[in-house]
Amino acid sequence: MRADAQKNYSHLLEVARDVVTEHGADASMRDIARRADVGLATLLRHFPTREALFEALLRTNADTLTQQAAELETTSPPDEALLAWFREAVAFTRTYSGVCDLMASAHADPSSALHASSTALHSAGARLLLRAQAEGTARADMDGEDLFALMSALSWLVGQPSFAPRADHLFQLIASAILTTSPISDMKTQRAESDR
């Protein structure tokens, strides 16, 4: 990549992060280009689609999440690991409002620039689920796809301003649909107000 192109790339990513933080996943591409003092066509040249832009914006976060899954697998008991990771994954989609719609459609569309990230999340979750199922602490009648679905649904839910305040409680409700064990009470990640 030429020097000026490289500079544009990093600058655009930086500006895009700001704009998207402020306006959510359906921020105007034109607006991003404008704020970066660059032609709209230049932005589109670096990121041909909105998905391509978000792939760049979310890559590191998604990688972290995959690593965390691997770590949890060695450090925590299966049920706790599954729930802790599930919580992290939901938090991840909240970095920018509206990303879970993007992720959900990318999940179904192999040609999407976000498809790889989406699949990575799917796989990481599926591994943790299998581990918990082997132990008998997660429902036997669900698979990685169901887990991904519940994760997406919860992400969408807590992304709605009206439901955001009860995010922790809703997490508990969904969690109870995944685990066979009754409400867990000794998880580090669980916060006091979760029980209302």
Added chain:
Amino acid sequence: MRADAQKNYSHLLEVARDVVTEHGADASMRDIARRADVGLATLLRHFPTREALFEALLRTNADTLTQQAAELETTSPPDEALLAWFREAVAFTRTYSGVCDLMASAHADPSSALHASSTALHSAGARLLLRAQAEGTARADMDGEDLFALMSALSWLVGQPSFAPRADHLFQLIASAILTTSPISDMKTQRAESDR
């Protein structure tokens, strides 16, 4: 209302139903007007916002749902009534793709034309939930708002093309988060493939 206005109103509603069925909740208003052989401004005069249009499109469906709740309350045991209605409510939001986003934001916005419908659903569900809770078959630590949240989440989920095929199974998963009783097996509305 003047005769010509009345005629425009019904015709627009009819055309809107077709267009929205085809293109979902974020169909182009301009397109609806165009197909109705009417100026865009005329459409906007009858339905000043997208929410106002959907209020008209969904009114009868929402009313039916409220009635069904009342009927179920007298004809079915609390847990079955709750689940059967929950299923109907999810089916309702599937009449046009994308309505649950509309409903969810209307729920938080009292000035939305859809706010009344949203509140009606909320109340109908809350009554059925209380009844099941009194009996002890529904989780005690959730309220009408949680039920509405889970309903919205499941609606959003099955509205995603990738998850639509496992709608029944996902319904079962969410249902297990609501009821204290284990998987119900004798519900008329339950279909065989729900268990995969």
Added chain:
DNA sequence: ACCTGAACACCGTTCAAGT
């Protein structure tokens, strides 16, 4: 190689002018 302005076909909002 990379950038850019401009043309294009859209969108919803608003309003003065028509019947």
Added chain:
DNA sequence: ACCTGAACACCGTTCAAGT
């Protein structure tokens, strides 16, 4: 009373012309 065309300020896509 009710309708309408047109102007407006947007949007993302595409591409010929520039450096």
